[in-house]
Amino acid sequence: MISQSPLIPGLLLLSRAPESQVTTADRALSTMEIPVFTLDAFTNLPFKGNPAAICPLMHELSDDLYQKIAVEMNLSETAFITRINPSDDFTTGSRFRLRWFTPTTEVNLCGHATLASAAVLFQHKKNVNPVLVFETKSGDLAVTKQGDRYVMDFPLNPPTQEDPNEFRDIIKAAVGNHPVQDVHLSSNTKKLMVRLADSCDRSVLTSLKVDPVSLQSSERSGRVKGLILTMKGSPDCQPGYDFYSRYFAPWNGIPEDPVTGSAHTVLGSYWSKKLGKKKMLAYQCSSRGGELELEVRDDGRINITGQTVTVLQGTITL
Secondary structure, eight states: OEEEOSSSTTOEEEOOOOGGGOOHHHHHHHOOEEEEEEEEESOSSTTSSEEEEEEEESSOOOHHHHHHHHHHHTSSEEEEEEESSTTOOTTTOOEEEEEEEOSSOEESOOHHHHHHHHHIIIIISOOOOSEEEEEETTEEEEEEEETTEEEEEEEOOOOEEOOGGGGHHHHHHHHTTSOEEEEEEETTTTEEEEEEOTTSOHHHHHHOOOOHHHHHHHOOSSSOSEEEEEEEOOTTSTTOOSEEEEEEEGGGTEEEESSOTTTHHHHHHHHHHHHTOSEEEEEEOSSSOEEEEEEEOTTSEEEEEEOEEEEEEEEEEO
């Protein structure tokens, strides 16, 4: 029942009807329950890799609500899986719609949350198909289950070489006075890739303290929405990483992303040419760390393979 407040004109008061008068339909209208899973991607250990929140939904929600849930989850990405064919369910369907939100915005491509979304459908929804296809802002993305690993079919985003002086401020903010060997930009993804000189030890990359506020203020042209720092790996030392990286995207509300599939659509292209290899093993050396297997394909795409671990399963009640 709705009535006027006797004390504050214009204020509406909502009173609860007696329990006997509350119908099941009323309860359905007043509450919404959304399943949510948190998975650590690109790792086989909990609390490593990159956590993503995954919400499989029977119906689309508003963009505003998607964004609010992403803010609440407060991870680098929250992904929403919805059905394309109303007659499908999450066990039998093979094509779904997939969208990714950071705490501040929707993004066009996310690797770890795609990996985690496939894992939710394969592991928790017991999907019967060998391959799942997600319709996304970056086109169709197929994910194939291979044992305890998942192979993602992603676009390749070759970067172009740039004059380091054009990005002098952002490079300075990120790496200080450490020597830089290469600067490339993927204009398609707005990711700037800065390669540290081969004379640098891996500890140089891992010990960098990158201030997200300084980084964001050093680049306001709109050309850059993410910064990749990378260096040549140690393929002769076990487990034989071909290259290392770290990734920062304060422009999208992500100070540092632990393990970034989309960054490797740029890195894979660059390092494949530099190393003369199609298959590579990469390590993103954030504090959590994560491992990615890459295969640059002749058709201009890249396979990115990784594992996941489920660390949380619950319900968002609205």
